[in-house]
Amino acid sequence: MTEEAKSSEPQHRPAVSMTGPGDGEVIVLGPTRMRVLEDGSHTGHRLAITESVLAPHTQGPPQHRHARHDEGFYVLSGTVRFTVGEEDYDAGTGTLVMVPPGTPHTFANPTDQPAVLLSTFTPDLYVQYFRDIQDVLATGRPLTPQANIDAMSRYATEPATEPADPA
Secondary structure (H helix, E strand, C coil): HHHHHHHHHHCCCCCCCCCCCCCCCCEEEEEEEEEECCCCCCCCCCCCEEEECCCCEECCCCCCCCCCCCHHHHEEEEEEEEEEEEEEEEEEEEEEEEEECCEEEEEEEECCEEEEEEEEECHHHEEEEEHHHHCCCCCCCCCCCCHHHHHHHHCEEEEEEEEEECC
């Protein structure tokens, strides 16, 4: 094959992203340890995926709703309590919970054992929120309700003090 023919052939394959068991960005949010498996940089920002370990008796975030992304939770181990509006649901190992935009929700681990979640964000919008919160906590400043609301608002999210009106 001539040099000219070699240079006209495609020289790259489509990029494949792999995150191994010890890889990924780690974000620590109080008693929750999150590992970013995909932050959207390899998916055209269509999808982000995290793995979170919730310590026993961990309260989750304040109930909130996202305006522009779906959030999925797959319980890898343990039991996670999801609160959607005023309803509580206990999701055990193997349960998938999908939260569409506009749905008020939160989650917690009320048990004596750690719980592990695989979470999806479509699109990837919300991963930067977790980084922002970690930055606040790393400075030693308390995460005030207003600071949390301000961070949420940068990512099309707001506190949910009451269930959303059906559209």
